Amino acid sequence: MPNSFGHLFRITTWGESHGGSVGVIIDGCPPNLPLDETDIQPELDRRKPGQSHITTPRKESDTAKIYSGTFQGKTLGTPICIMVMNEDARSQDYQEMASKFRPSHADYCYQKKFGIRNWQGGGRSSARETIGRVAAGAIAKKLLRLYYGVEILACVSQVHHICAPVDPEKMTFEQIESTPIRCPNPEIAQDMIEHIREIRSQGDSVGGIITCIAKGVPCGWGEPVFDKLEADLAKAMMSLPAARGFEVGTGFDAIRYTGSQHNDVYRNDNGKIITPTNRSGGIQGGISNGMPILFRVAFKPTATIMMEQETIDLEGHNTTLKGRGRHDPCVLPRAVPIVEAMTALTLIDHALRQKTNLPSAPL
Numbered sequence: 001m002p003n004s005f006g007h008l009f010r011i012t013t014w015g016e017s018h019g020g021s022v023g024v025i026i027d028g029c030p031p032n033l034p035l036d037e038t039d040i041q042p043e044l045d046r047r048k049p050g051q052s053h054i055t056t057p058r059k060e061s062d063t064a065k066i067y068s069g070t071f072q073g074k075t076l077g078t079p080i081c082i083m084v085m086n087e088d089a090r091s092q093d094y095q096e097m098a099s100k101f102r103p104s105h106a107d108y109c110y111q112k113k114f115g116i117r118n119w120q121g122g123g124r125s126s127a128r129e130t131i132g133r134v135a136a137g138a139i140a141k142k143l144l145r146l147y148y149g150v151e152i153l154a155c156v157s158q159v160h161h162i163c164a165p166v167d168p169e170k171m172t173f174e175q176i177e178s179t180p181i182r183c184p185n186p187e188i189a190q191d192m193i194e195h196i197r198e199i200r201s202q203g204d205s206v207g208g209i210i211t212c213i214a215k216g217v218p219c220g221w222g223e224p225v226f227d228k229l230e231a232d233l234a235k236a237m238m239s240l241p242a243a244r245g246f247e248v249g250t251g252f253d254a255i256r257y258t259g260s261q262h263n264d265v266y267r268n269d270n271g272k273i274i275t276p277t278n279r280s281g282g283i284q285g286g287i288s289n290g291m292p293i294l295f296r297v298a299f300k301p302t303a304t305i306m307m308e309q310e311t312i313d314l315e316g317h318n319t320t321l322k323g324r325g326r327h328d329p330c331v332l333p334r335a336v337p338i339v340e341a342m343t344a345l346t347l348i349d350h351a352l353r354q355k356t357n358l359p360s361a362p363l
Contacts, residue, residue: 001114001124005133005236005239005345006028006345006346006349007349007353008028008349008352008353009026009027009028009029009140009345009348009349009352010026010027010028010349011024011025011026011027011132011133011136011345012024012025012027013129013130013131013132013133013136014132015086015128015129015131015132016118016120016121016123016124016126016128017086017118017120017121017122017123017124017126017128017129018086018094018118018120018121018123019086019118019123020085020086021083021084021085021086022083022084022086022128022129022131022132023081023082023083023084023131023132023135024081024082024131024132024133024135024136025079025080025081026069026079026080026082026136026139027079027080028352029069029075029077029080029139029143030075030077030143030352031074031075031076031077032074032075032077033074033075033139033142033143033146034073034074035066035070035073035074035075035080035139035142036066036070036073037063037064037065037066039138039139039142040064040066040082040135040138040139041063041064042138043134043135043137043138043141043337043340043341044062044063044064044084044131044134044135044138045062046134046177046334046336046337047062047130047131047134047334047337047338048060048061048062048334049328049334051180051333051334052180052333053180053197054180054181054193054196054197054200054328054329054330054333055180055328055333055334056327056328059087059088060086060087060088061087062084062131063084063085064082064083064084064135065082065083065084066080066081066082067081067082067083068080068081069081080139082132082135082136084131084135086128094119094120094121094324096321096324097119097321097324098119099313099314100311100312100313100314100319100321101311101312101313101321102303102304102311102321102323103303103309103310103311103321104303105122105125105303105304106122106125107119107122107125108312110123110125111314125241126241127241127242127331127334129241130240130241130338130341133338133341133342133345134337134338134341136341136345137337137338137340137341137342137343137344137345138341140341140344140345140347140348141340141341141344143348143351144344144347144348144351147351148216148217148218148351149216150214150215150216150217150347151214151215151216152212152213152214152215152340152343152344152347153168153171153172153173153176153212153213153215153340154176154210154211154212154213154336154337154339154340154343155168155171155176155182155183155184155210155211155212155336156181156182156183156189156192156208156209156210156211156332156333156336157183157208157209157210157211157296158208158209159181159183159192159195159196159206159207159208159330159332160195160199160206160207160208162188162191162192162195163188164183164184164185164188164189164192165185166183166184166185166211168211168212168213168292168294169213169215169292171184171213172184176336179193180193180333181193181196181332181333182332182333182336192208196329196330199329199330200329203305203306203307203323204301204305204306204307204329205301205302205303205304205305205327205328205329205330206301206329206330207242207244207298207299207300207301207302207330207331207332208298208299208330208332209296209297209298209299210296210297210299210332210335210336210339211294211295211296212294212295212296212297212339212340212343213292213293213294214282214292214293214343214347215292217282217288217290217292217293217347218288218290219273219287219288219289219290220287220288220354220357221287221288221347221350221351221353221354222283222286222287222288222350223286223287223350223353224285224286224287225286227286228283228285228286228287229283229286229287229288229293229346229350230248230281230283230286230295231286232346232349232350233246233248233293233295233343233346234246234248236342236343236345236346237295237297237339237342239342240297240299240335240338240339240342241331242299242300242302242303242331242335243297243298243299243300244298244299244300245296245297245298246295246296246297246298247295247296248280248281248283248293248294248295249278249279249280249281249282249283249294249295250262250279250281251281251295251296254279257279262279263279264276264277264278264279264280264284264289264291265277273290274290274291275289275291278291278292278294281293281294281295282294288350297339299331299332299335301330302327302328302329302330302331304323304327305323306322306323307322307323308320308321308322309321309322
């Protein structure tokens with residue numbers, strides 16, 4: 001079972017939802033980066049459960065501990081191990097799932113593929129696995145910010161049928177974090193929150209869309225064929241639990257344009273090469289063009305709902321199952337830092353890969 005992501009900046013996540021701990025090994029982080037747990041914990045706090053009334057009530061401190069790869073507050077260039085203990089697992093809530101498959105979860109597929117599965121909280125298929133991604137993403141974010149001037153921001157732009165007009169180039173971290181739903185539009189954010197509360201009271205769930213921007217990415221990151229930058233970003237996003245769609249720039253709306261309407265023309269703006277429009281989302285030919293990278297990720301409704309549903313048991317007999325345990329009625333608020341983390345991991349990997357290329361010719 002592959003558990004690694006990246007080429008030069010490579011992470012391997014480990015651990016199960018109801019095991020003793022979860023974590024990540026980061027290989028390829030350059031030496032001499034100032035790093036300790038205070039660089040990682042704020043990002044984990046944004047992802048952890050129990051942070052608001054519209055997330056799962058599971059109580060976990062998600063406290064990160066670095067066990068290797070640093071010395072005297074700096075990275076060594078050796079593998080970094082980060083561990084987070086599981087503190088509030090309630091495996092008894094999943095006892096019925098030992099013999100029944102949860103609808104729209106990985107349970108049945110895992111059983112058929114491996115012949116064994118950890119039914120306690122979903123084991124490896126649980127979104128708790130993303131703790132390792134966020135911890136590693138915090139390091140990637142710091143590298144991108146310090147050495148390349150890259151800033152990554154993501155926000156919730158739609159919940160179910162409620163859409164929020166957002167301007168990714170103008171939104172700020174403070175605006176995004178000002179509401180539990182992480183939508184920078186405060187009025188619509190309140191509508192989203194009230195809608196999630198109503199859906200939760202019915203025992204149901206909803207999905208939505210997260211919009212992400214990466215500012216300051218220079219021209220030249222990404223490869224022109226199989227490792228196109230948008231392809232790797234798509235792989236990163238589609239590897240997330242509940243992710244169901246990815247689009248960069250105008251995405252599917254590109255079909256509404258003609259070529260002359262959609263093309264991003266180049267312009268020399270006082271010595272800086274820009275495109276006045278950014279319908280490409282900052283990527284052309286699989287390579288960043290120096291404009292902000294813009295994309296959106298669609299997430300399905302949380303699969304665990306507190307309603308009786310049809311399913312089968314281990315013997316293939318028809319039966320029913322009602323959701324148990326503590327779950328998010330909408331994954332979006334906690335998915336925002338995860339989307340940012342996977343963006344950072346993808347970009348830092350391509351940044352390091354670009355360093356292995358010969359210097360480009362001046363225009």
